Amino acid sequence: MRKKLKMPSIGGKTIILNVVKYLLAIIIAVIPLIPVWSMLLWLAVQSFSGRVILGIIPSEVTFKNWRFLWSPIKMGLKEYPNIWPVTLNTLFLALGVTGLVVFVSTLGGYALSRMEFKGRMELMQFIIALHAFPSIILLIALFVILNNLGLYGKGYMTLVGIILIKAGLEIPMATWIIKGFFDAIPWDLEWAALVDGCTRWKAWRTVILPLVLPGIGAISIFSFLSGWSEFLLVFTYVEDEAYYTLPVLIYHMIGEFKFIDWGMLAALGLFFTIPTIIFFSTSQKLLLRIYVGGIKR
Amino acid sequence: MVKVILDNVSKFFGKVKAVIDLNLRIGDGEFVALLGPSGCGKTTTLLMVAGIYKPTKGKILFDDKDVTKLPPRDRNVGMVFQSYALYPHMSVYDNIAFPLRLKKVPRNEIDRKVKQVAKLLRIEELLHRKPSQLSGGQQQRVALGRALVKEPDVLLLDEPLSNLDAKLRVVMRAELKRLQKELKITTIYVTHDQVEAMSMADRIAVMNAGKLQQYAPPTELYNKPANLFVAGFIGAPPMNFIEGLIKEINGEYYFDSEYFKLKLVNEIGEIIASKTSETIMGFRPENAKIILEEKPNTIQGKVYVVEPLGKDIIVNIKIGDMIVKILTRPGAELTPGQNIWLQLDMKKIHFFEKQTGKAII
Amino acid sequence: MALKISRKMLPWIFLAPMLMMIIFSWIAPVLLTVYLGFTDLSSKNFLDFIRNFFTENVHLTLENFEKIFFAKDPYVVEALTITAIYVVSVLSINAIFALVLSIAIAYFVRNEIVSMLLRVSWLIPRIMPGIIYALVWNWFIDPKYGLLNTLLKFAGVPEALLPESWLLSPPYSQILMIVVNGYVGASFGMIIYTAAIKSIPTDIINAALVDGASDFQIARHIIVPLLKWPMLFVISWQTLSLLSSYEYILMIWGSGGGGGYAGIARAAKVMVWSLYSYSKAFAAEEHLYGYASALSLILVIVGVVLIITYFKIFGFRRLMEPSRIEV
Numbered sequence: 001m002r003k004k005l006k007m008p009s010i011g012g013k014t015i016i017l018n019v020v021k022y023l024l025a026i027i028i029a030v031i032p033l034i035p036v037w038s039m040l041l042w043l044a045v046q047s048f049s050g051r052v053i054l055g056i057i058p059s060e061v062t063f064k065n066w067r068f069l070w071s072p073i074k075m076g077l078k079e080y081p082n083i084w085p086v087t088l089n090t091l092f093l094a095l096g097v098t099g100l101v102v103f104v105s106t107l108g109g110y111a112l113s114r115m116e117f118k119g120r121m122e123l124m125q126f127i128i129a130l131h132a133f134p135s136i137i138l139l140i141a142l143f144v145i146l147n148n149l150g151l152y153g154k155g156y157m158t159l160v161g162i163i164l165i166k167a168g169l170e171i172p173m174a175t176w177i178i179k180g181f182f183d184a185i186p187w188d189l190e191w192a193a194l195v196d197g198c199t200r201w202k203a204w205r206t207v208i209l210p211l212v213l214p215g216i217g218a219i220s221i222f223s224f225l226s227g228w229s230e231f232l233l234v235f236t237y238v239e240d241e242a243y244y245t246l247p248v249l250i251y252h253m254i255g256e257f258k259f260i261d262w263g264m265l266a267a268l269g270l271f272f273t274i275p276t277i278i279f280f281s282t283s284q285k286l287l288l289r290i291y292v293g294g295i296k297r
Numbered sequence: 298m299v300k301v302i303l304d305n306v307s308k309f310f311g312k313v314k315a316v317i318d319l320n321l322r323i324g325d326g327e328f329v330a331l332l333g334p335s336g337c338g339k340t341t342t343l344l345m346v347a348g349i350y351k352p353t354k355g356k357i358l359f360d361d362k363d364v365t366k367l368p369p370r371d372r373n374v375g376m377v378f379q380s381y382a383l384y385p386h387m388s389v390y391d392n393i394a395f396p397l398r399l400k401k402v403p404r405n406e407i408d409r410k411v412k413q414v415a416k417l418l419r420i421e422e423l424l425h426r427k428p429s430q431l432s433g434g435q436q437q438r439v440a441l442g443r444a445l446v447k448e449p450d451v452l453l454l455d456e457p458l459s460n461l462d463a464k465l466r467v468v469m470r471a472e473l474k475r476l477q478k479e480l481k482i483t484t485i486y487v488t489h490d491q492v493e494a495m496s497m498a499d500r501i502a503v504m505n506a507g508k509l510q511q512y513a514p515p516t517e518l519y520n521k522p523a524n525l526f527v528a529g530f531i532g533a534p535p536m537n538f539i540e541g542l543i544k545e546i547n548g549e550y551y552f553d554s555e556y557f558k559l560k561l562v563n564e565i566g567e568i569i570a571s572k573t574s575e576t577i578m579g580f581r582p583e584n585a586k587i588i589l590e591e592k593p594n595t596i597q598g599k600v601y602v603v604e605p606l607g608k609d610i611i612v613n614i615k616i617g618d619m620i621v622k623i624l625t626r627p628g629a630e631l632t633p634g635q636n637i638w639l640q641l642d643m644k645k646i647h648f649f650e651k652q653t654g655k656a657i658i
Numbered sequence: 659m660a661l662k663i664s665r666k667m668l669p670w671i672f673l674a675p676m677l678m679m680i681i682f683s684w685i686a687p688v689l690l691t692v693y694l695g696f697t698d699l700s701s702k703n704f705l706d707f708i709r710n711f712f713t714e715n716v717h718l719t720l721e722n723f724e725k726i727f728f729a730k731d732p733y734v735v736e737a738l739t740i741t742a743i744y745v746v747s748v749l750s751i752n753a754i755f756a757l758v759l760s761i762a763i764a765y766f767v768r769n770e771i772v773s774m775l776l777r778v779s780w781l782i783p784r785i786m787p788g789i790i791y792a793l794v795w796n797w798f799i800d801p802k803y804g805l806l807n808t809l810l811k812f813a814g815v816p817e818a819l820l821p822e823s824w825l826l827s828p829p830y831s832q833i834l835m836i837v838v839n840g841y842v843g844a845s846f847g848m849i850i851y852t853a854a855i856k857s858i859p860t861d862i863i864n865a866a867l868v869d870g871a872s873d874f875q876i877a878r879h880i881i882v883p884l885l886k887w888p889m890l891f892v893i894s895w896q897t898l899s900l901l902s903s904y905e906y907i908l909m910i911w912g913s914g915g916g917g918g919y920a921g922i923a924r925a926a927k928v929m930v931w932s933l934y935s936y937s938k939a940f941a942a943e944e945h946l947y948g949y950a951s952a953l954s955l956i957l958v959i960v961g962v963v964l965i966i967t968y969f970k971i972f973g974f975r976r977l978m979e980p981s982r983i984e985v
Contacts, residue, residue: 168683
């Protein structure tokens with residue numbers, strides 16, 4: 001049997017320091033989270049219940065808050081657009097942005113990561129420096145450009161215009177992120193493929209591309225969510241309610257319903273958040289990597 | 298199998314000269330090691346033979362065929378990378394089968410060859426695994442399998458053992474050598490480890506700063522180093538160097554350093570003196586004897602420190618303010634500060650020109 | 659020969675779509691903003707301008723900048739003050755609070771699961787779609803249904819100190835503005851800092867422990883000094899972001915107030931410079947596109963000056979590797 005070592009008794013100072021340490025951690029890291037947690041809890045609870053006490057204790061379970069899914073929403077005489085076409089608009093915007101961003105930034109990211117050309121360093125600096133041009137400040141000029149191209153007030157064409165702008169705004173960051181994924185593939189692997197008998201193109205397709213699939217997946221999710229929750233561009237450029245997206249619809253409804261029907265607002269909010277929740281619960285690691293690696297406010 | 302000829306090959310990356318005017322002839326079925334410190338251009342040379350880098354100048358020939366401009370896939374070379382470069386998204390089986398699939402070899406033929414190579418390398422039970430589930434030694438075998446399965450004309454190995462632990466390295470060293478002799482594939486092996494090169498290769502090309510220093514079989518490299526760099530690089534502990542002048546007094550030749558004078562064998566002295574008088578003498582730690590009383594033509598010194606190695610000991614001896622290392626069997630007790638004398642084996646000392654570093658004898 | 663040209667061209671073929679998109683979404687608007695800033699473009703001559711870029715109805719003028727610099731627009735000073743309060747307060751939350759937070763999460767809390775849970779929780783404000791963030795805040799501060807006033811009362815804040823409306827009565831509205839954006843910013847800072855803390859070699863911390871340092875001393879003497887570059891990075895990067903960010907303010911005050919964001923933001927004294935510029939162009943009854951461009955041009959210039967300074971201070975490489983530790 002091992003002989004027990006005689007431990008020096010833990011001093012009172014150490015205990016106090018430890019208590020202070022955890023107290024500090026709680027005050028700084030836990031207490032400020034109470035609003036955040038309670039907000040999430042409220043969103044979940046309120047959407048399925050009638051009255052709630054203190055915002056988080058439900059009184060009755062009901063699906064009445066979800067009635068917007070099958071019947072139009074009315075406020076006095078005003079009838080809001082049906083939720084499904086609006087959802088489709090949102091989906092159209094999000095998918096359009098995703099497709100464009102993935103295509104453009106995968107090409108660009110590969111060139112930046114693995115090709116030699118004049119001005120490569122300068123181009124990378126320029127992409128980062130774009131952050132200095134506050135993108136949403138450019139809305140006025142983009143408004144003029146949309147008008148000039150005849151894309152303003154033209155229903156789906158306006159949404160196409162917004163897709164172009166939104167994708168353009170996301171592309172520098174997405175390119176930067178996917179470039180990181182290309183950078184992470186060792187040159188050895190590409191060389192090995194060449195020695196094994198690949199052409200450059202074949203090596204790209206059979207070895208490089210499968211390895212950056214996580215990166216492509218990441219920027220897909222990333223740009224989908226970013227298009228899905230885009231507010232400002234639609235709010236500014238779309239006047240016809242028929243071409244609203246969900247964020248803009250919700251924006252207008254908060255003001256109208258906040259005094260009478262928090263339940264429906266919560267349900268609508270939860271409905272809108274479903275894709276975000278799905279993506280974050282399934283590919284959290286991937287997205288964390290982006291948020292950590294990519295520089296995005 | 299083929300013989301490989303590098304004819305005046307140079308490779309520059311912008312202003313950096315990685316390889317300068319390299320000439321090498323590698324015989325059919327020969328095992329050649331490219332040896333040198335890191336950054337000496339040996340990996341660049343290997344990548345040029347593979348076809349990944351194109352030489353800035355010069356030609357590369359496989360037998361009589363000029364392959365300088367051929368892409369890697371048309372050269373039929375197999376290569377093992379330092380990092381092994383296994384495709385992480387493919388199983389071991391698919392990794393090994395990959396080169397054959399690219400050649401459009403029939404399915405059952407692929408299967409037969411993959412299994413054959415797997416058997417040769419004893420990795421049959423690993424075929425369904427992913428590279429990330431393998432140990433370093435197993436990954437190394439898989440990489441070797443992928444290189445061998447296409448029955449390459451030339452096998453290129455880039456520091457294949459450097460990521461293995463010391464024990465495994467010794468095992469794999471013997472195994473690689475056996476495999477190479479069995480398959481008789483012309484092999485180029487890049488390493489910075491002289492023991493690997495000495496123990497495995499038929500011939501060694503020592504490189505430094507992009508230039509070939511000497512190209513010879515291991516024993517010749519050891520016994521007749523062409524210059525100071527090779528002399529100092531090969532052998533552990535390294536050769537001792539002492540600067541001095543060659544002087545002729547009454548028809549006898551002496552090596553005169555700051556701290557001692559040594560009488561040379563007449564014929565040797567004559568040859569050296571005919572070339573230069575400023576020289577550097579070199580002798581290997583094992584080519585000197587320590588004696589405890591003064592004899593003629595010995596060097597006096599003091600014991601500085603003794604490093605026991607088990608079978609042998611290394612004795613550090615202070616001569617003036619220089620320290621030389623002597624490898625010897627443990628014998629009489631040596632204590633630091635003790636006076637001793639060194640008796641050199643006069644047939645096994647080397648002389649280099651001080652100006653150029655070239656060997657004279 | 660043809661092959662050689664194509665090899666040189668290949669990267670540019672790959673880059674072309676990206677460059678085109680950047681020109682469309684960034685470069686053209688920046689140039690156009692510069693031009694518009696010197697015009698009197700408004701709803702009156704807007705249609706003419708759209709039809710003909712060189713219409714005579716749009717005049718070149720310096721009036722916009724006179725309005726800004728000689729305070730002919732009395733609201734400019736107030737917008738400037740609010741922006742200063744906003745940027746400085748949120749920045750200190752980002753840089754300093756997030757630092758302490760990260761040390762607490764990544765170093766003090768040793769339990770991996772708890773640490774992970776806290777990190778994910780702190781990410782929520784950033785991950786949540788903006789409009790939902792606005793929605794839940796609108797609920798949270800609601801005096802009747804929300805939880806905020808109840809929590810504050812529970813914490814012992816006397817009822818007399820609580821505002822009738824967090825949204826509308828300054829300075830409460832300004833506190834709200836800072837807190838709402840502070841959470842999002844703290845997420846950003848936390849991401850950068852925790853990554854940096856995790857990359858400090860454990861040997862260094864163990865060495866300090868052996869030397870007899872307490873956790874606080876390690877935080878103070880080892881971790882904080884090593885986070886010098888990440889801190890500078892967070893501050894510089896966030897300054898740029900904050901100057902131009904008004905989306906959350908627009909969404910919360912706009913939706914909470916029933917849509918007329920410009921009036922409400924003014925009344926609540928949360929009209930930051932960028933929102934002011936936006937409202938001058940797009941709010942009902944305004945549509946002063948020229949003046950709004952001039953206002954945003956000021957921000958563009960500030961941004962460019964700042965990023966050039968950062969490139970000078972950090973060098974490109976360091977700016978790109980914010981989580982790297984420099985010993």
